[in-house]
Amino acid sequence: MSGVVKSNLAPLRYCDDSNNVTEVYPFNPNGSPLGIAALCSPDGRHLAMMPHPERSFMMWQYPWYPKEWQVEKSGPSPWLRMFQNAREWCS
Incomplete structure (x- = not known):
């Protein structure tokens, strides 16, 4: 390993x-x-x-995040960046 x-x-x-x-x-x-x-x-x-990042790509799906994060629940979670990076890599 x-x-x-x-x-x-x-x-x-x-x-x-x-x-x-x-x-x-x-x-x-x-x-x-x-x-x-x-x-x-x-x-x-x-x-x-x-x-399974596809299960929490929006903040309303995100199970936990630090209280100091100023987030909008209807916005994207940090996991969305992984999908954006994959799309850019494939383009």
């Missing part, structure tokens, strides 16, 4: 509130080794991931 991380084939990893990679629930809901949340192919064309 550490070879996957060293080869940059784990583009998403579960982190705790201090941005440390974790295997601990609830930050890592399935306890995946090394906090790996997604795997990609060496050329970056294929991505397999465990989290």
